[in-house]
Amino acid sequence: MTAGDKHDGHLVEVRDTHDLAVHDSHDVAVHEVLDGPFTTRQLLRLDDALSKADRATGFTFSVYVGDISEPIREGAEKLHARLAHPANSVLLAVAPEQRQLEIVTGSQARKRLSDRDCKLAALSMAAAFGGGDLAGGIVSGLAQLTGLAGKPS
Amino acid sequence: MSTPDLPDLLIYAGIPLAVIAIVFAWVYAAGGRNAKRYRPGRPYEFKPVWFLARPEADGPDGHAALDAAARAELVAAGDASPVVDVTGGASDRW
Numbered sequence: 001m002t003a004g005d006k007h008d009g010h011l012v013e014v015r016d017t018h019d020l021a022v023h024d025s026h027d028v029a030v031h032e033v034l035d036g037p038f039t040t041r042q043l044l045r046l047d048d049a050l051s052k053a054d055r056a057t058g059f060t061f062s063v064y065v066g067d068i069s070e071p072i073r074e075g076a077e078k079l080h081a082r083l084a085h086p087a088n089s090v091l092l093a094v095a096p097e098q099r100q101l102e103i104v105t106g107s108q109a110r111k112r113l114s115d116r117d118c119k120l121a122a123l124s125m126a127a128a129f130g131g132g133d134l135a136g137g138i139v140s141g142l143a144q145l146t147g148l149a150g151k152p153s
Numbered sequence: 154m155s156t157p158d159l160p161d162l163l164i165y166a167g168i169p170l171a172v173i174a175i176v177f178a179w180v181y182a183a184g185g186r187n188a189k190r191y192r193p194g195r196p197y198e199f200k201p202v203w204f205l206a207r208p209e210a211d212g213p214d215g216h217a218a219l220d221a222a223a224r225a226e227l228v229a230a231g232d233a234s235p236v237v238d239v240t241g242g243a244s245d246r247w
Contacts, residue, residue: 035200036189036199036200037190037191037197037199046204050205050206051206053206054206061205062203062205062211063203064203065201065204066199066202072244077240080240081238083211084210084211084212084213086240087238089211090242096191097197100244100245101244101245101246101247102242104240104241104242105241105242107239107240109241110240110242113241114241115241115242115243118242118243119243122243123245126245126246126247129193129247130193130247132190134190
């Protein structure tokens, strides 16, 4: 099985922050994602971490990597609001160009993931990003948030 | 002192030069492959990507119309809370 098969239907490629395009043809999306800053192995780890986080917490975790419109906090909140169920979603928005990271939790997710929990995860993620390790930071941040959120009651 | 013959030259100059050439080729080939990765402070020229476990169900704008209808219903019922979702979280820079 190739990485493309594994990721079929798991990745959304975004052309522009203001004009989100969810590809119908996942082959195109997968091809373009494989051209990104992540290796195939890192993409598989990311995918695995995301599904584990979703299953363990009952929230919808998503990771956005790319330019975010300024001001970045508002830009990240707008991205979060575009998700299907914002209240139950946690968005990790990483802007490598602007060197900024935003974790956005919805109103329901916030009840189990306090802002202090998010700050803890953000600190360790930023440390990894500072060393140039995007995928490692995201995976460890997801694992940390999953642990802090706990199981759905 | 006699001039070195061809086999001696090949052993004492040819082999070291070949080793150096192999190491050079190896380093530059690896550098080309790693050029895709992110380096802090360098320009980031990749397209934005959004990773989700289930993009069809939870993806961006997938249920926007449905949500808008649900929100309108809730607003009509006097519950204003879902109109603006209170978000939390954290920020950091590196």
